[in-house]
Amino acid sequence: xxxxxxxxxxxxxxxxxxxxxxxxxxxxxxxxxxxxxxxxxxxxxxxxxxxxxxxxxxxxxxxxxxxxxxxxxxxxxxxxxxxxxxxxxxxxxxxxxxxxxxxxxxxxxxxxxxxxxxxxxxxxxxxxxxxxxxxxxxxxx
Amino acid sequence: xxxxxxxxxxxxxxxxxxxxxxxxxxxxxxxxxxxxxxxxxxxxxxxxxxxxxxxxxxxxxxxxxxxxxxxxxxxxxxxxxxxxxxxxxxxxxxxxxxxxxxxxxxxxxxxxxxxxxxxxxxxxxxxxxxxxxxxxxxxxx
DNA sequence: TATTGTTATACTCTATAACTATA
DNA sequence: TATAGTTATAGAGTATAACAATA
Numbered sequence: 310x311x312x313x314x315x316x317x318x319x320x321x322x323x324x325x326x327x328x329x330x331x332x333x334x335x336x337x338x339x340x341x342x343x344x345x346x347x348x349x350x351x352x353x354x355x356x357x358x359x360x361x362x363x364x365x366x367x368x369x370x371x372x373x374x375x376x377x378x379x380x381x382x383x384x385x386x387x388x389x390x391x392x393x394x395x396x397x398x399x400x401x402x403x404x405x406x407x408x409x410x411x412x413x414x415x416x417x418x419x420x421x422x423x424x425x426x427x428x429x430x431x432x433x434x435x436x437x438x439x440x441x442x443x444x445x446x447x448x449x450x
Numbered sequence: 451x452x453x454x455x456x457x458x459x460x461x462x463x464x465x466x467x468x469x470x471x472x473x474x475x476x477x478x479x480x481x482x483x484x485x486x487x488x489x490x491x492x493x494x495x496x497x498x499x500x501x502x503x504x505x506x507x508x509x510x511x512x513x514x515x516x517x518x519x520x521x522x523x524x525x526x527x528x529x530x531x532x533x534x535x536x537x538x539x540x541x542x543x544x545x546x547x548x549x550x551x552x553x554x555x556x557x558x559x560x561x562x563x564x565x566x567x568x569x570x571x572x573x574x575x576x577x578x579x580x581x582x583x584x585x586x587x588x589x590x591x
Numbered sequence: 592t593a594t595t596g597t598t599a600t601a602c603t604c605t606a607t608a609a610c611t612a613t614a
Numbered sequence: 615t616a617t618a619g620t621t622a623t624a625g626a627g628t629a630t631a632a633c634a635a636t637a
Contacts, residue, residue, distance in 0.1 A: 420461055517622095
């Protein structure tokens with residue numbers, strides 16, 4: 310019956326935050342070897358998975374706001390990793406350049422290695438359980 | 451045998467990031483009603499749980515660097531939420547003021563509500579499983 | 592009018608380097 | 615010397631507001 314004051318570690322939200330922070334650092338390190346930040350890599354990989362979508366559509370998929378997409382796309386374009394196509398209207402769908410496609414594949418490989426290194430020890434069942442818990446948290450049930 | 455390009459959502463690391471991001475936003479909203487940012491609230495709650503530790507020790511517990519602790523502590527001190535004691539040496543252990551203790555309790559309550567709202571639907575077993583997966587990720591096995 | 596893309600701006604968290612003061 | 619605290623500074627991600635161009 311001691312007046313135990315709860316530690317932050319008892320909170321699942323806190324556990325999630327600390328785990329995510331360490332995971333992001335690990336991923337950032339792996340991607341830095343490719344000259345990519347995590348957001349840049351996620352854009353390349355998203356575009357690889359779904360070619361010819363617009364930058365605002367990528368932003369919607371990755372939860373990056375329009376205003377923040379602009380400089381990211383500008384940077385990737387300046388590095389000749391992506392190109393704008395001549396779509397009709399203001400949208401200008403994006404595509405990976407040859408160089409961009411190769412880098413996207415490399416980035417995807419690093420992400421796979423990151424996942425394997427950090428979650429590979431979990432059983433397939435536990436991996437499925439984890440996904441089933443996490444996904445509704447950000448998709449909103 | 452289609453050449454399916456993997457989606458980011460298949461990666462557990464990505465799931466963790468998106469979930470953590472949404473959870474942090476939710477928590478930040480709840481704490482903002484108390485005039486606290488997440489880092490500030492975590493410092494108050496940590497100090498409530500373990501009185502009279504130094505600011506660098508708090509930083510070690512919460513993974514906040516010394517250099518970043520300085521302005522945080524200065525801000526909380528200016529708001530009369532914490533006070534420095536006259537410990538020997540350069541350490542100057544911290545303590546919550548009466549006002550700080552009350553706010554820490556409020557913050558802790560918001561954190562509990564946040565956890566309940568977002569993880570409360572999970573069975574006790576699933577909550578234990580989640581903690582057992584997350585904690586080693588940041589403690590380093 | 593609604594959407595896209597852009598610019599400007601600001602806030603939060605995090606990171607490194609360098610300095611002072613104290614044991 | 616090792617640790618604590620501080621200052622300055624920078625990078626990265628995220629947020630809002632406002633504007634122009636296009637359907």
